Amino acid sequence: MSHTPGVRQARKRKTRQALLDAALGLLEEQSLSSLGLREVTRAVGVAPTAFYRHFRSTADLGAALVEEALGSLHPTIRTIVSSVGDSDLRTARAVELIAGHVAAHPAHVRFVARERHGGVQPVREAIREQLDLFADEVRAALAKDQVSAGWSDDDLLMLAHLYVDQMLITASLFLDALEASEEERQRVTRAATRRMRLIGIGREHWLD
Amino acid sequence: MSHTPGVRQARKRKTRQALLDAALGLLEEQSLSSLGLREVTRAVGVAPTAFYRHFRSTADLGAALVEEALGSLHPTIRTIVSSVGDSDLRTARAVELIAGHVAAHPAHVRFVARERHGGVQPVREAIREQLDLFADEVRAALAKDQVSAGWSDDDLLMLAHLYVDQMLITASLFLDALEASEEERQRVTRAATRRMRLIGIGREHWLD
DNA sequence: CAGTTGTGGCAACAGTCGTTCACTGACTCT
DNA sequence: AGAGTCAGTGAACGACTGTTGCCACAACTG
Incomplete structure (x- = not known):
């Protein structure tokens, strides 16, 4: 002692x-x-x-990297998804948060984007599990929103997965633009924001 | 002679x-x-x-595989995007066509999904070029649609990329479900169709 | 029918790889 | 203070890698 x-x-x-x-x-x-x-x-x-x-093995190391890259991301997800305010304002903050995360942890983002469909099966599965957890958290948050009144659980989960995939695509776009000009990064931000907004609009009129 | x-x-x-x-x-x-x-x-x-x-080199072989996997897909893209009829019917046919393509060429689909963000830069770039071509073809087809009246070219291209990414995600989902039960494949079909429908709804109300 | 072209085979090069075994020596528990 | 634990070392193993120069022989040219 x-x-x-x-x-x-x-x-x-x-x-x-x-x-x-x-x-x-x-x-x-x-x-x-x-x-x-x-x-x-x-x-x-x-x-x-x-x-x-x-x-x-290196596959085991890959699984540890998945944990490091995605395991600590759950609070951030919750921050994005439980933010309050106008719909457009929320998507703008979400895109901004994604851009910040990519700038802070580019190697992590690259790893996840690359190995999500990569050649090592256990790592693919580990990433899929984490992303499914993200989707379920997003689904839970969406369920509390008044816009989702009358939605089936199936449709909520569908939308949640759509959002999660969109987050990854957006992150990957920011990654490609990391070493580009500020102007180019602004273009990516605007494109990603408009994507999110279109999905949001589809969400608002889903039950018509 | x-x-x-x-x-x-x-x-x-x-x-x-x-x-x-x-x-x-x-x-x-x-x-x-x-x-x-x-x-x-x-x-x-x-x-x-x-x-x-x-x-x-193997990278050169990879580039040839990109050409083989995506180069011959342009007619299919045009078939999907220029089909006529009700909006829901069109998305249903699109999802069906994607499912058929995955069943016919699973290795090609896997290759593209894997190497799109893979570790070989020239191959990544070749895939990106082809997908950009796809997006531009989709954009051109969207421009001819009456629903797109009043849309800016920027927004059309944004939507086209959204559709292309969605096609790839859908194809990847079908690939994972290839060896699963028929029931599971039906689930994927329904989920993918609803995703596409939500985007379509967002499109119809974009200019509100 | 001669001469040229070019796909593919053989042998060898200097490296790299994952994995094993016995080992050292600093830290930890009793 | 003595015994035990265990992260890290060093050497060696058989197998594999990309790349090279040279050769054989079938297919093309005139």
């Missing part, structure tokens, strides 16, 4: 995080299915064998 | 097509960036060196 415990765990978590960060960096120019175990350890500066102390 | 010419070219095209087919098969369980040159030639049954007679 006099010995300060946790030094071990702290060091382990540190190199584990270093492996995750290095992998995320390497994945900017390739897919997970071509990411080599040695490649990652070389980038960190540890022996290849050290990798096994943290992950069973 | 007495010699029947073209035997050479025919053989070359044949092995080239065999390489493309083998690659497409191998890409069902991995991404293009991890596809090996030798892996493809081994699957076909030719020497690794023969690969260079047809492609400079």
